[in-house]
Amino acid sequence: MRETFHQELRDLRGDTLRMGEYVIEAVRRATTALAEGDTELAKAVIAGDEAIDALYLDIEARGYSLLAQQQPVAKDLRLILAIVRIIQDLERSGDLAKNIGQIVRSDIQMVKLKPVAETIGQLGLMARDLLSTAMRAFTGKNLLLAQTLDAKDNQIDELYKRLIKELFRLEKESSLELAVNMVLTGRYFERIADHAVNIAIWVAYLITGNLPA
Amino acid sequence: MKNRVEVHDLSAWFDEQQVLFDINVAIEDKCVTAIIGPSGCGKSTFIRCVNRLHETVPGARMSGRVLLDKDDIYAQVVDPVAIRKRIGMVFQRPNPFPTMSIFDNVAAGLKLNGFRRSAELQEIVQRSLEQAALWDQVKDRLGEAGASLSGGQQQRLCIARALAVEPEILLMDEPCSALDPAATQRVEDLLVELQNNYAIVIVTHNMQQAARVSKYTGFFLNGGLIEFDDTSRIFTNPQDKRTEDYITGRFG
Numbered sequence: 001m002r003e004t005f006h007q008e009l010r011d012l013r014g015d016t017l018r019m020g021e022y023v024i025e026a027v028r029r030a031t032t033a034l035a036e037g038d039t040e041l042a043k044a045v046i047a048g049d050e051a052i053d054a055l056y057l058d059i060e061a062r063g064y065s066l067l068a069q070q071q072p073v074a075k076d077l078r079l080i081l082a083i084v085r086i087i088q089d090l091e092r093s094g095d096l097a098k099n100i101g102q103i104v105r106s107d108i109q110m111v112k113l114k115p116v117a118e119t120i121g122q123l124g125l126m127a128r129d130l131l132s133t134a135m136r137a138f139t140g141k142n143l144l145l146a147q148t149l150d151a152k153d154n155q156i157d158e159l160y161k162r163l164i165k166e167l168f169r170l171e172k173e174s175s176l177e178l179a180v181n182m183v184l185t186g187r188y189f190e191r192i193a194d195h196a197v198n199i200a201i202w203v204a205y206l207i208t209g210n211l212p213a
Numbered sequence: 214m215k216n217r218v219e220v221h222d223l224s225a226w227f228d229e230q231q232v233l234f235d236i237n238v239a240i241e242d243k244c245v246t247a248i249i250g251p252s253g254c255g256k257s258t259f260i261r262c263v264n265r266l267h268e269t270v271p272g273a274r275m276s277g278r279v280l281l282d283k284d285d286i287y288a289q290v291v292d293p294v295a296i297r298k299r300i301g302m303v304f305q306r307p308n309p310f311p312t313m314s315i316f317d318n319v320a321a322g323l324k325l326n327g328f329r330r331s332a333e334l335q336e337i338v339q340r341s342l343e344q345a346a347l348w349d350q351v352k353d354r355l356g357e358a359g360a361s362l363s364g365g366q367q368q369r370l371c372i373a374r375a376l377a378v379e380p381e382i383l384l385m386d387e388p389c390s391a392l393d394p395a396a397t398q399r400v401e402d403l404l405v406e407l408q409n410n411y412a413i414v415i416v417t418h419n420m421q422q423a424a425r426v427s428k429y430t431g432f433f434l435n436g437g438l439i440e441f442d443d444t445s446r447i448f449t450n451p452q453d454k455r456t457e458d459y460i461t462g463r464f465g
Contacts, residue, residue, distance in 0.1 A: 002462030071421050073448040074457045209450025 005070045009079060012062055016083050016090075019055045020135035023090045024128055026052065026097035027192060031124030033104045034185060035117065045101035052094035059087050075206075082206040086138065089195035089202075093131060096188040096195075100124075103181050113170060116182055119163045123189040126156050130196035137203045146207070149200035156193040160186050217242045217382055217412040218263060218300075223277035225258050225267055232258050234436045236277070240382070245404055245413045247423035247444065250433035251459065256416045259433065260384045263414070264300035265293040281382070298326065301380035305387040307367035309359030309374070316355040318370055322378040337377055345373035346403050365396020372403065383407065385415040389422065401426050420460055424448045432456045 026045050033041035063084045066072060072080055130152055137146035163186045167179055201212045218240035225233035233255045240246050240263075248256045261267040262275050265286060279286050286296045309318045319338045320328075328334060338355075342348040347369040351362070359370055368388060375383060385404075389397040404413060404426045417423050423430050424444060431441040432453075440447065440456045451457045458464050 005462070073420070073424070073460045074451050076461045077449060209446075 005066070005072075006076075008062070008066060009072075009076060012059060012066070012083060013079065015055060015059050016087060017135065017139060019052060019059065019087060019090050020131070020138070022048070022052050022055065023094045023097070024132050024135065026094055027124065027128040027131060027189075030097040030100040030104070031121060031128065031189075034100060034124065035121045037104065039105050042101040042104035046098050046105065049094050049098040052091060056087050056091040056094075060084055063087075078206050078209060082138075082202040085202045086199050089198045093192045093195045096192050100185050100188050103185055106181075113178075113182075116163065116166050116170060119159060119166060120182060120186050120189070123156060123159055123163065123186055126152070126159065127189040127192040127196070130156070130193045131199070134196040134199035134203065137200055138206070141203070141207050143204060143207045146200040146203040149197045153193050153197045156190055160190045214244065215242045216240065217282060219278075219280040219283075220263070221278040221280070223259070223262055223275065223279065225255070225262055225275040226273065227270065228272040232436050233262070233275070236438045238431060238438055238441055240412050240414055241429065242412045243408055243410070244428040245408050245415060245426050246429045246431065247427035248414060248416045248431050248433060249418075249420055249423050249460075250439075251464075252418075254433040255436040256433045257386050259438075260302070260386060260414055260416055264302055264382075264384055265296050266302065268293070298322075298378050299380055300382040300384060301375035301378065303368070303372050303375050303383065303385040303388045306391050307364055307371050309362070309367050309370050311358065311360040313359055314356045315351050315359055315362070315370060318359040319373045319377050322374060326378065337379075338373075341373040341377040342370075344376050344407065345369040346399060346406070347373055363396070365392050365399060368392060368396065368400060369403065372400070376407075381411065383411045383413045385413065387416055387418060390418060397422070420448075432459060434459070 026048055029041055029045045029048075032038065033045060063080050066080055067077075070076075130149060133145060133152070134149060136142065137149075164183065167182055170179075205211060216239040220236055220238045220240075223233055223236040224231060236259060248259065250256050258267055263279055267273050267275055275287075281296070281299065285291070286300075310321060313321065316338055317324075319341050320334055323334060323337060339348060339352075342351060347366060350366060351357075351370075354361075359367065362370060368391070372383075372388070389400050392400065401422065404415065407413060415423070415427065427444045429441065430444040430447040432439045432447065432451075432455075434455055440451060440453045442452070447456065448460065451460065
């Protein structure tokens with residue numbers, strides 16, 4: 001009986017890792033689509049969000065069933081609680097990647113605005129790096145790695161502020177719509193990084209048992 | 214909160230076989246302390262040492278000290294019967310005296326202790342049955358045999374019997390293992406009530422029960438107390454891997 005439960009728990013963890021890979025890939029593709037103005041790739045990101053959402057609902061339902069039916073304790077309990085929180089942040093990150101895809105699909109002419117485009121591209125790379133670092137910390141139960149996220153997130157916040165400043169400087173040559181879309185994409189990447197930080201917080205809980213302050 | 218019982222370096226044997234090894238623990242007043250661990254880990258022997266029942270088994274002995282309110286219950290001048298009156302025990306299987314009436318079952322301990330005043334006896338029997346949440350169900354049939362009650366009611370009758378002698382500490386050795394879930398829940402509700410007045414130690418195989426009712430939990434393994442901590446901590450973040458493996462069902 002307990003063996004079945006532990007197998008289900010391993011499957012749940014495996015699917016969470018898979019969901020993480022999907023989301024990291026979505027962020028990578030959204031970044032590339034944006035940098036290259038690739039609307040086909042953007043459409044693929046949008047379409048791919050469905051699979052992420054389905055996985056989210058499936059993992060969440062299984063997590064709650066295990067809580068109700070198996071009364072897990074100790075590290076098993078912490079793993080399930082961490083997973084049901086982590087998948088929320090993954091799901092939201094997937095949505096944000098999809099939002100970026102939608103902006104690219106609506107034909108954002110960002111490639112024309114070089115310095116700004118570079119900053120946004122860099123934000124995309126960093127957001128993806130944070131997500132994959134958080135998920136690596138989850139996989140390896142690596143507390144030290146989880147604790148590196150905060151500092152990295154500060155860099156992203158700085159970069160986002162720089163993006164806003166750059167946009168102000170470009171005011172004259174850019175349309176209002178373009179400027180808004182750029183702020184939004186930058187903001188979406190910045191939010192993805194925040195979700196990565198949340199994931200790291202739940203990884204730390206999983207390892208230490210201390211609830212986030 | 215005040216500690217009622219302190220156990221220092223407690224070891225116990227059955228003949229040559231040592232079954233407890235240097236147990237050190239304190240039992241706090243007005244709360245439930247749960248003792249968990251696999252079969253044969255020494256948890257029952259542990260509580261039987263706390264009210265001097267262990268020594269009633271031929272060949273059984275112990276070493277170390279058990280203090281009740283700082284007094285050594287194993288001191289030469291101490292009468293073990295007086296200790297068992299102060300530290301009551303409820304056993305795994307409901308064991309009412311089968312042919313005795315419900316009333317006499319509850320009054321048995323008092324009568325054994327030479328209690329004769331009948332008006333006061335009535336009062337104590339009623340109060341004990343009320344405390345055990347059984348009064349309303351038996352008040353009109355106090356003359357019927359204890360064995361006529363259901364299993365869950367019999368166990369609450371035994372709890373009433375233990376309470377009648379006005380113990381200060383209540384030890385319970387798997388009190389719900391022979392009960393169905395509804396009867397178990399009533400006993401658990403009762404524990405929550407009783408802890409307002411007693412220090413309670415419950416040995417249980419049911420880890421969810423320990424998690425539900427107790428403030429502190431001790432995990433025994435192979436005669437040793439592996440870990441003792443707040444119940445919430447034991448069940449969310451135990452510090453010893455053996456505790457974690459046991460409560461998560463990875464052995465035992």
